[in-house]
Amino acid sequence: MDSFKIYVIVKVKNPKQRTKVYRFKSRSFVGNFLTILSNSFQVNDGFSLTQAYPSSGSCQANANESVPGYYPWITVNAGSGNDSFGIQVGSGTSSPTITDTSIESLIPNGNGAGQLAYGAMTTISPVINSSNNTGYTQIQRVFINQSSVSITITEVAVVATFGGTPCKYLILHDLLPTPVTLQPNGTVTITYQFNIAT
């Protein structure tokens, strides 16, 4: 049993083709995740994060808000058409590194060539199996090719938001073991599944 496993589930539906689903193990938390954990554990007043593309620059994050409210911490609930956080897809092919702060080559939201329509993020309640002491929770997003040309996805990432500002920072970056080509009107659903086994 590993402490914590993350799987990426890719579901592809192209017109006039059978739906294809495959799953692989995500191995790519990046350093930002440890930065968030460390500063949160210590309740630090302010620390710097480099924002993920298409946001830019660094931002000052605060892990010690004094005013109660609905602040994000590792929040990914981006709405439809918002490609600045949540699950992102791209066309880069370089191996992720621990210092990555953005996906390599973002496929932006849109309906034109080289774009995909980003659906709203979905978060799925934990599923707990008490008989074998395992459980998981999922985050998910659907991408639709509404252009007239095919588009190929080679990388996926998760950008979360933090704090009242909020900062948008990369936490996970993975290359797909098999690139996905979406034909016009094709859809791909990317699911990150977070697993524990006690």
Place this chain on the structure above:
Amino acid sequence: MQKSSYIGSKNNKMRGHTLKVYCLVEVKDKGKVIYSKQFESHSFVAQWLQLLYGMFGQNKLSILGNYYPAENIDINPLHMNAGSGNQSFGIQVGSGTTKSINDTALDSLIPNGNSAGQLAYGSVSVTSPTINTSTNQGSLSVSRSFTNNSGGSVTVSEVGVVVNTYASNGSFYDIFIIHDILSSPITLANTQVLTVTYIFSIQT
């Protein structure tokens, strides 16, 4: 689905691990380490997933107490900065021997104190992340020391992690997220010090 020529190429070989948590236990007697063992923690419990779910979507959580059963978590949900003598959150130790995914507390907490069956809880310390760009590995650690001032021996058989979270109602809640049973219980003689360190490790 298109097959790409880069699949399986050496430069894109899948590697690394998602997130591993290690637990290091050390016993000191008169300042000298007399026991040291590190093992992989296997025991995030269900409340960790519920915290993640709450944080991912700013979803309401029923685990935040009974009085406000549906509060959102607030910033910061993962306080670990418990001070000396504070047994309510941070790393805890106990004398229990069983665990399950639905645990919400240690089996049998060894309380803070200097009396029989108690241990003096030190403050929790957290390191900044260490990032190795050549190996794409990174880690941070959280540790706490427990001193036996009871005059007798005290046996530790379980360890756990409790985070303190600040909810949108302005209240604090202590949420149990990790539970591990030691493969061999550790008996602390009077004046001996146990240090428990949790190491959070990633490899990209």
